[in-house]
Amino acid sequence: MAERSFAREVEDLRLGDGDTFRGEGILAITKALLQSGVAYVGGYQGSPISHLMDVLADAKDVLDDLGVVFQSSANEAAAAAMLSASVMYPLRGAVAWKSTVGTNVASDALANLASGGVTGGTMIIVGEDYGEGSSIMQERTHAFAMKSQMWLLDPRPDHECIVKLIEKGFELSEVSNTPVMLEVRVRACHMHGSFACKDNVKPAHTIKDALNNPRRDVGRIVLPPAAYEHEQEKIRTRMPAAISFIRDNKLNEWMGPKQAKVGIIMQGGMYNNVIRALQYLGLSDAYGNTQVPLYVMNVTYPVIDTEVAEFCVGKDAILMVEEGQPEYLEQAINTVLRRKDINARVHGKDVLPMGGDYTAQVLLDGVREFLEKTDPRLLGNRPPAPDARPLLGHPAIEKLKQVVPARPPGLCTGCPERPIFAAMKLVEEELGQHHVSADIGCHLFSILPPFNIGATTMGFGLGPASTSAFNVKADKRSIAVMGDGGFWHNGLTSGIGNAVFNKHDGVFVIVDNYYTSATGGQDILSSRAINKRRNTNNSIVQAVKGIGGQWVRQIDRTYDVGKMRDTLKEALTTKEEGPKVIVASSECMLNKQRRVKPQMNKAIKDGVRIVKERFGVDEDVCTGDHACIRLSGCPSLSVKQLDDPLRDDPVAAIDNSCVGCGNCGEVAEAAVLCPSFYRADVIHNPTGWDKFKSKVAMAVIGWLQRRRDRRRPALEALA
Template identity: 75%
Template sequence: MAERSFASEVEDLKLGAGEIFSGEGILAITKALLQAGVSYVGGYQGSPISHLMDVLADAKDVMDELGVHFESSASEAAAAAMLSASVMYPARGAVTWKSTAGTNVASDALSNLSSGGVTGGALVIIGEDYGEGSSIMQERSHAFAMKSQMWLLTPRPNLTAIVEAVEKGFELSEASNTPVMLQVGIRSCHVHGQFIAKDNKRPAFTLKEALESPRRDVNRIVLPPASFLHEKEKLERRWPAAVDFVRANGLNEFFGPSAGEIGIIVQGGLYNNLMRALQQLGLADVYGESRVPIYVLNVSYPLIDEEVLDFARDKSALIMVEEGAPEYIEQALHTLMRRRDIQTKLSGKDVLPLGGEYTTPVLVRGLAAFFEANAPKLLGNRPPVPDPTPVLADPRVKALSEVVPPRPAGFCTGCPERPIFAAMKLVEKELGEHHVSADIGCHLFSILPPFNIGGTTMGYGLGPASASAFNVEAGKRSISVMGDGGFWHNGLATSVGNAVFNKQDGVILVVDNYYSSATGGQDILSSRALNPRRKTNNSIVDAVKGIGATWVRQIDRTYDVKAMRDTLREALTTKEKGPKIIVASSECMLNKQRRIKPLFAKAVKDGKRMVKERFGVDEDVCTGDHACIRLSGCPSLSVKHTDDPLKDDPVAAIDNSCVGCGNCGEVSEAAVLCPSFYRADVIHNPTGLDRFLAKVRARVIGWLQARRAAGRVVFAD
């Protein structure tokens, strides 16, 4: 069950010719796939393409009706390998993932796929997680296209252009027998816009037909001598075919005047930012009118030499606007012009930054430098460019940097992973710091305050593998952390298998929260929910035991900080050799709340006896040391100033967003913190017995309280 339900978006997938689709970029792509007659779709969830996967998962009836097969792949490698169906059969297939992380995982399959080539259109939709808000390393997917010779589409960031790129991408793939990558930036994926829909198409060729009349051709398999032929074929046949198709179909675009002193070449994805920059320089308007010739690379790879040369001819200087490092396109342009002995000057990363996002202000600076050097007259009377620097230089604003706190993403309210790291902190206090190999997933938030746990992260499911060098005699053991998502993605074989085989003497902590939570709460193999379309409820403990692990502990309630701490301590100190595997399981609170909140509300409404728990702090008892916060960091556990003149520091306070997970109490108990925490159980629809007991208790307690109060001499409050 994914975090978001796409029931209403599924309706958008049914739109017919001429109707207006209005919505998010990634959903437009999903619709475009159906319009293009895709036969199968796979992929691995992750921002920014999770919604594509989620909406398809929710669109079973639409897919069934069209005869489209959809699969949540076990990893990006699995998804890429799925495209093998298009090698021999004229079936259109699309897969999707987050790049470059996912492309790294998939690259083995992608290389093999590209080498042999495809018959049916094969489209890889990559959600490029680059720039602000990114959660991965900053690299370019462009390199994968170049090395494997797949074509790379970078359409302009509006829904119409992106949707057309999907359709043309399949055609290009088929025309050149080459898989095609369609790159969409994180903002394009989440951009809200509109396009005019077409009817959905049933696949021209179904997988059923393929299964029932299989084909094979040994020349398509990557094995000598065919693999040498593939290289030749790529260079001599498929590349020219692609260039011809791109040219003939005008996939790249020209804007502005056809002639000019200078020109701009830009990757399609940067077009909107470029236009805003030109607008600020007084050289373009909001409707796309431009005083400078612009050549838009909706296809970033391969370059269409003749188009480039036509564009460069008669111009004294060009600038290549290309985001990220290295500047592959700029280098290719230099090579091209040098070979043809074209004397047009080429700028690019000489005036633009080598790395980082090409935001409007960045482009304004770079373009202004380019124009000043090559066509100063164009800049005319130089309208003022938006400039916040005087504001930012003011001491009143500068003072803000002292008080505005960093606010990175962190564990949610009631997150079951928090007590795991609280327990690790407690063990750390007893046994000292340990080397901790972290992994990809929500649990990576442990590296941030207040926990500050974790030294490295090497890749999804690679946490324990990245601790493998530390398999030496020492006074301390390594600890590695891996989520259930990473475990099934890659971790079982690469990390656990590796550790068992090599008798890795460390501790492996598998954080099992029942979902692939960081990507939006999708089901995975060990999810506990019953999913009619997938086989869930497969035990992680059984899996690791199945490949030979012997020291395995299952903790079924991570909030039991004491048990967590004791198990960790045991794992770190036991005499037993080989990996010590702790599977710490509790449901992702975000998903759990989404699941149980409506059920709870309904039960209360139906008059059933229900108990609602939440935590509180007795502020009189709290002394404002905040040790509890340093072992928690829960958003609902905060601080507040009191009006008590004898108290200097703010006291702990729990707000109404508390879900009563119990972490506060467990931590204060296990760490012997203060007794100020309490859990409040509110009984909705109490039974007769409840009411009777409450009455008796209240009477006795009330009498005692009155007795005590009567004997006291205190100031009235």
């Protein structure tokens, strides 16, 4: 069950001719796939692609009506391999993932697919996670497209344009027998916009048709000598076919005046910010009416030589706006111009930064410098461009730099992973620091304050594998952490199987929260919910044992910090050989709350006896040391300044977002911290017995309290 329900958005997928779609970019892409007559869709979740997967998962009825097969793939390699359905059959298929990480995982299958070529249109939608707010290494998908020769679409961030490119992209794939990649940047994926819809199209050829009428052709299989043929085919047939199609269908766009001294070439994705930069320079209006000629490459690979030449001929200089490095396009343009002996100077990374986001601010500076060098007359009546830099030097704002605290992401309120890392901290205090390999997932936040655990992260599901070198006898053992998502993505074999086979003595912690939570809570093999369309409830412990793991401990309630700590300690010290695997399971709190909260509120309304738990801090018992926070970092556990002149430091406080997970109390108890935490149990709709018990107890307690209150000196005189 995903974090968000897309039941309403799914309705948008049914829109047809004459309707206007309004919504998120990633949903527009999903709709475009259905308008293109896809027969099957697969992929692996991950920002910014998750919503596409979630919508399709929620859109069973729509997909069934159209006869479209949808699968949540085990990983990106599995998704890419799924595209082999289009090799022999005229089936249109699409897969999606987060790039470049997902493309890395998929590249073996992609290379094979691209070599043999395709019959049906295939499209790989990559969410290019590049620039501010990205969660991964800063690389470009462009290199993958070039090395395997897959066409790379980089449409302008505009729903109409993206939808058109998807529809045309399938045709392009078919006429050139080549898979096509569609690159959409993070912000474009989550951009709200609109486009005019078309009716959805049922696939002309279905998966069923293909299964019933199998075909094979050895010439399409990557084996010598066919593989050598493929390379020639790529060069002689597929590339020229693609170039003709792109040119004939005008996939790239020309804007602005025909004649000018200078011009700008850009990746489609850069268009909006280039227009804004031109606007700041007085060279365009808000509607894209530009005075500088623009050549917008909605297809960034292949580069269409003749179009480039036509754009550049007669110009003194052009600016290549290409985000990221290396500057593949700038190099390609230079090659085109040299070969054709066209003398326009090529600017690019000399005036624009080599790496980082090309924001409107960055482009403003770059375009201005370009024009100052090449055609300063254009800047004649330059209006004042926005510039916040002088203000940032003001002393009041300089001072702010020291004050505004960093706000790193952290585990949610009530997260079941928090007690695991609290326990690791406690073990660290006893047995010293260990080498800890982290992995991708929410648990990666343990590398940040307050836990500061984890030395490396090498890729999804590769936490255990990245301790494999530390397979020697030493005073300390290595610890590897991976999530259930990573485990099923590849960690079972690359991590656990690898450790069993190589007799690795380390400790392997599998954080099982029933979902791939970091990507929005999608179901996986070991999810405990019943999912009618998938086979869930497959045990991680059984899988580990099945692959040869001997020392396996399951902790089915991670909030038991004491048990967690003791198990870790045992794993680090036991004499038993081979990998020590700990599976720590508790449901992702975000998903649990989403599931349980409505049920609970309904039950309370219906008069059912319900106990609601919440934690609190006795502020007069708390001494303000904050050791509890250093072992927790829970968003609902905060500090507050008391109105007491005798107190210097703020005390701990729990706000009403507390979900009563119990971590505070468990940690206070296990770490022998302090007795200021309490859990308050409020019984809603109590039974008669509840009420009676409480009444009797409180009568006695009240009498005792009054007795002691009377004996206490009245301190009002000092109040």
